[in-house]
Amino acid sequence: MSQTLLQKVWDLHTVRRLPTGQTQLFVGLHLIHEVTTPQAFDMLRQRGIGVAFPERTYATVDHIVPTLDQQRPFADALAEQMMSALERNVREYGIRFADLGTDRQGIVHVIGPELGLTQPGITIACGDSHTSTHGAFGAVAFGIGTSQVRDVLASQCLAIDPLKVRRIAVDGALGPGVYAKDVILEIIARLGVRGGVGYAYEYAGTAVEQMSMDERMTICNMSIEGGARIGYVNPDETTFAYLDGRSFAPAGDAFARAKRWWRSMASDADAVYDDETRLDGTAIEPRVTWGINPGQSVGVSEPIPDPAAAGPDGDEDSIREALDFMGFRAGTPISGTKVDVAFVGSCTNSRLSDLREAARVVEGHRVSSHVKALVVPGSKAVREAAESEGLDEIFQQAGFEWRGAGCSMCLAMNPDRLHGREVCASSSNRNFKGRQGSPTGRTLLMSPAMVAAAAIAGEVTDVRGMLS
Amino acid sequence: MSNFRIDRIEGTAIPVRGHNIDTDRIIPARFLKAITFDGLGDHAFEDDRQSMPNHPFSNPAYTGASILLANENFGSGSSREHAPQALKRWGIGACVGQSFSEIFLGNSTTIGLPCATVTAEDIEALMSAVEQAPETRLSFRVDASSIEMIAAGRRVSVAMPAAVRESLLSGQWDATSLLLDQFDDVHKTAAALPYVKGF
Numbered sequence: 001m002s003q004t005l006l007q008k009v010w011d012l013h014t015v016r017r018l019p020t021g022q023t024q025l026f027v028g029l030h031l032i033h034e035v036t037t038p039q040a041f042d043m044l045r046q047r048g049i050g051v052a053f054p055e056r057t058y059a060t061v062d063h064i065v066p067t068l069d070q071q072r073p074f075a076d077a078l079a080e081q082m083m084s085a086l087e088r089n090v091r092e093y094g095i096r097f098a099d100l101g102t103d104r105q106g107i108v109h110v111i112g113p114e115l116g117l118t119q120p121g122i123t124i125a126c127g128d129s130h131t132s133t134h135g136a137f138g139a140v141a142f143g144i145g146t147s148q149v150r151d152v153l154a155s156q157c158l159a160i161d162p163l164k165v166r167r168i169a170v171d172g173a174l175g176p177g178v179y180a181k182d183v184i185l186e187i188i189a190r191l192g193v194r195g196g197v198g199y200a201y202e203y204a205g206t207a208v209e210q211m212s213m214d215e216r217m218t219i220c221n222m223s224i225e226g227g228a229r230i231g232y233v234n235p236d237e238t239t240f241a242y243l244d245g246r247s248f249a250p251a252g253d254a255f256a257r258a259k260r261w262w263r264s265m266a267s268d269a270d271a272v273y274d275d276e277t278r279l280d281g282t283a284i285e286p287r288v289t290w291g292i293n294p295g296q297s298v299g300v301s302e303p304i305p306d307p308a309a310a311g312p313d314g315d316e317d318s319i320r321e322a323l324d325f326m327g328f329r330a331g332t333p334i335s336g337t338k339v340d341v342a343f344v345g346s347c348t349n350s351r352l353s354d355l356r357e358a359a360r361v362v363e364g365h366r367v368s369s370h371v372k373a374l375v376v377p378g379s380k381a382v383r384e385a386a387e388s389e390g391l392d393e394i395f396q397q398a399g400f401e402w403r404g405a406g407c408s409m410c411l412a413m414n415p416d417r418l419h420g421r422e423v424c425a426s427s428s429n430r431n432f433k434g435r436q437g438s439p440t441g442r443t444l445l446m447s448p449a450m451v452a453a454a455a456i457a458g459e460v461t462d463v464r465g466m467l468s
Numbered sequence: 469m470s471n472f473r474i475d476r477i478e479g480t481a482i483p484v485r486g487h488n489i490d491t492d493r494i495i496p497a498r499f500l501k502a503i504t505f506d507g508l509g510d511h512a513f514e515d516d517r518q519s520m521p522n523h524p525f526s527n528p529a530y531t532g533a534s535i536l537l538a539n540e541n542f543g544s545g546s547s548r549e550h551a552p553q554a555l556k557r558w559g560i561g562a563c564v565g566q567s568f569s570e571i572f573l574g575n576s577t578t579i580g581l582p583c584a585t586v587t588a589e590d591i592e593a594l595m596s597a598v599e600q601a602p603e604t605r606l607s608f609r610v611d612a613s614s615i616e617m618i619a620a621g622r623r624v625s626v627a628m629p630a631a632v633r634e635s636l637l638s639g640q641w642d643a644t645s646l647l648l649d650q651f652d653d654v655h656k657t658a659a660a661l662p663y664v665k666g667f
């Protein structure tokens with residue numbers, strides 16, 4: 001045996017080879033949310049088809065949820081319409097739903113793992129590109145579009161082409177104040193935002209082995225920002241310990257049997273990869289994006305790059321366009337960039353450990369007077385756990401707003417958004433033009449601890465100076 | 469449900485220059501707040517058009533274009549099918565570029581919008597020809613894997629993943645019926661999975 005996890009999972013889930021040459025792949029878990037599914041359900045109705053495996057489908061609501069006032073009906077009539085459509089669809093087809101009123105609601109990529117739905121060796125699909133997050137457990141997890149959501153609802157299968165595998169080994173211990181977010185930003189800066197097209201990324205090496213599940217999720221989450229549709233980490237004791245006792249994880253003897261199978265799904269030691277690359281974890285510093293795609297980042301001690309010194313994605317024109325949009329000058333330090341908004345949240349960095357790290361920086365300080373700062377937990381469960389540790393008080397005393405669970409300012413399909421040319425220090429995953437709701441708004445991606453530091457300093461600053 | 473085969477798209481073209489044009493730019497998130505895809509065509513590139521007065525989607529010379537010309541990694545980012553839906557509803561029938569993001573390409577294929585790749589030199593030639601003469605008619609052929617500037621008689625080869633090409637030519641680009649074809653096999657595959665059996 002010399003197979004990667006991807007190959008093993010792929011083989012087990014292959015139903016047949018389609019006449020088009022694609023693989024018909026069985027989907028073990030289909031996660032759905034309000035934005036990318038209403039049209040899919042309508043297409044099913046038009047064709048008179050039902051949902052094939054409702055028991056393998058799980059719904060939540062996250063993108064449009066207001067994080068301040070969650071009273072129904074929502075103030076935004078369009079949001080209310082989407083919410084009602086989801087409610088009708090899950091009722092009609094008998095799909096389990098982490099409704100707003102339950103303690104299970106949250107961002108789809110936060111609640112799947114939290115509830116133990118996400119498990120090693122399974123295939124997962126969801127109408128959202130950050131479905132790659134679930135690969136942290138050794139699942140093969142695809143982001144799909146609405147017509148594919150329809151396919152999965154109708155057949156629990158995807159028509160899909162196989163992927164190559166690139167192993168990315170990060171070795172050595174990360175320095176204090178350096179997090180999974182910095183590692184993935186470094187990887188994307190090195191390999192480029194389209195370097196992963198056609199590949200699954202397998203993250204390995206001692207730095208990744210030592211990471212918690214929360215941190216592994218942060219890395220896998222942003223695989224798609226590097227062009228890789230899926231990313232995964234081989235399951236190990238950390239994975240199993242996380243799953244033990246979760247609502248939908250196997251229990252008792254079944255857990256012991258599951259563990260054996262999960263372990264057997266990990267890539268073999270002699271597995272052959274289509275590509276391999278290595279990074280020195282000890283050399284990574286906190287990173288900040290300066291441009292309009294997640295590959296455009298620098299270490300916090302570095303200057304904003306010059307168009308003449310282009311990286312892997314780097315044609316000069318792209319760098320110039322980014323500098324233009326951001327209003328930044330090549331050669332100036334990224335540190336010291338003034339920020340207007342600080343956002344801790346999103347499926348990349350809104351889990352309990354993220355909030356703990358941010359709170360550690362914030363404790364005993366005040367948010368700078370010109371900064372609007374908010375913390376948006378990824379799920380109701382994260383919010384409750386954080387409150388039981390008193391993190392909410394630390395944030396609020398410092399001047400942060402403490403919100404309800406949802407996607408919030410990550411993409412601004414809800415009331416949370418940037419205004420005008422505001423600059424936002426954000427723990428989310430995309431710094432695309434207009435992403436945070438204002439067509440001219442500017443996003444600087446960084447770790448939650450770096451966001452906390454920026455909120456307090458009122459400008460981008462090296463969090464390592466604040467962690468003593 | 470079987471679909472019609474898609475073997476050629478003929479018409480004028482619209483060049484959208486730039487690498488890594490993400491789906492947030494093709495259709496900003498606020499237009500996803502709806503339960504249908506209706507009307508998305510009117511908002512294609514909405515914010516880019518506001519900030520760039522010369523954006524091709526605002527240029528009347530390109531009205532009615534059916535072939536979109538793109539550079540590298542077009543359609544990166546969000547998996548929103550709303551992006552190809554918006555382009556299709558605007559009137560685009562095919563995209564030809566240096567490269568496409570995988571999810572965008574998959575989404576486009578399943579709604580019958582072919583995406584094909586060409587070399588950097590070829591896209592540059594196509595774009596500049598169209599910029600100089602927007603009335604230039606192109607013929608994009610899935611069956612011949614080519615795109616031709618009709619009047620000039622200049623033809624360049626395009627590449628498409630074999631499965632995509634096959635699904636367009638056989639009218640099976642909407643996969644639902646294919647996937648339901650041998651449904652017993654789906655149950656067989658599922659039944660053999662340890663986690664489906666409860667370990």
Ligand code: SF4
Nearest residue numbers: 130346347407410411
């Ligand atoms: S937090 Fe942001 S990236 Fe994650 S699912 Fe929500 S909108 Fe998408």
